[in-house]
Amino acid sequence: GVTAIARAADGRLAVTDTWGATRHFPAVLVTCQSWLLTTQIAVEESLFSQKLWMALDRTRYMQSSKTFVMVDRPFWKDVDPATGRDTMSMTLTDRLTRGTYLFDNGPDRPAVICLSYAWMSDALKMLPHSPEKRVQLALAALNKIYPDVDIASHIVGDPITISWEADPYFLGAFKGALPGHYRYNQRMYGHFMQDGLPAAERGIFLAGDDVSFTPAWVEGAVQTSLNAVWGIVHQLGGQCPADNPGPGERFPEIGPIALPE
Structure with missing residues (x-):
C-alpha cells in the first residue's frame, strides 16, 4: 500500500509504500476514496489547491x-x-x-x-x-x-x-452528494484538466465513482478513469488523433459548467 505522496526535488512525484521504499514518477493516479488522502496517506498539502482539498474533505460517504x-x-x-x-x-x-x-x-x-x-x-x-x-x-x-x-x-x-x-481503507461504501455539493463535484471531476494549474499541483490525478457525478455506479469510475488517463497522456506530452478527440479535447464543449465562486 501507499503511505505518502509528495513532490520530489526533481519535480516528479515521490510515492512511499508501506515498506518505506520511495519511488519517483512523472504522474500519479489516485483511485482510493478521497478521505484516505488525509487518514491513510500522508499527501503533501501543496499537491492540491485549498478549494480542491475542501471538496475532497467534504465528500459525504x-x-x-x-x-x-x-x-x-x-x-x-x-x-x-x-x-x-x-x-x-x-x-x-x-x-x-x-x-x-x-x-x-x-x-x-x-x-x-x-x-x-x-x-x-x-x-x-x-x-x-x-x-x-x-x-x-x-x-x-x-x-x-x-x-x-x-x-x-x-x-x-x-x-x-x-x-x-x-473499514479503515473505505470509511464508507460510496459517495452520496448533498444539495450544494455541485461545486465540489465539479472541482474533483474537472481536476484532470491541469493546464491552468500551477506547476506544484500538476501530475497527480483522481479517478473513481466518488470523483464522478454518478457515485456508487461503475460508469462513474470508468468515466473518470478515462479522463485521468487522458490527463496523464497529456501530462507526458501525448495527444489523441485529431479524428478521435479525447475527453480533454471535448471538455470545454461538453464538460460540466463551473459555477461562480
Whole structure:
C-alpha cells in the first residue's frame, strides 16, 4: 500500500509504500476514496489547491452493510403448494434487512443469500453487532415476512459481513452528494484538466465513482478513469488523433459548467 505522496526535488512525484521504499514518477493516479488522502496517506498539502482539498474533505460517504450466508441449495425455488409460486423471492422491505438477495449456481448446488443490504441509518443498526448477531436479526425480520420458511436450517458455513464505514481503507461504501455539493463535484471531476494549474499541483490525478457525478455506479469510475488517463497522456506530452478527440479535447464543449465562486 501507499503511505505518502509528495513532490520530489526533481519535480516528479515521490510515492512511499508501506515498506518505506520511495519511488519517483512523472504522474500519479489516485483511485482510493478521497478521505484516505488525509487518514491513510500522508499527501503533501501543496499537491492540491485549498478549494480542491475542501471538496475532497467534504465528500459525504454513505454507511452501508451487507451480511451473507451460504446455504445448501437454492431452496427458495421450491414451489409453495399454497400459492404455486417460489417459496421465497428477492425481498425489499422497510424492516431492518432492507434488501435480501438470492444467488444460486444451479439446482442442488450450494448457494448464497445476502440476508441484508442496508444503507445509512439501517446500516448503523448493524454496526456494533457481530456477524452471528447480524444473521439472527436478519432471520428474525425475514421470519415475519416468510413465517413458513426455515432459512436457518439451510445455512452452511460461517456468515460473512462488512460495514464499509468501519473499514479503515473505505470509511464508507460510496459517495452520496448533498444539495450544494455541485461545486465540489465539479472541482474533483474537472481536476484532470491541469493546464491552468500551477506547476506544484500538476501530475497527480483522481479517478473513481466518488470523483464522478454518478457515485456508487461503475460508469462513474470508468468515466473518470478515462479522463485521468487522458490527463496523464497529456501530462507526458501525448495527444489523441485529431479524428478521435479525447475527453480533454471535448471538455470545454461538453464538460460540466463551473459555477461562480
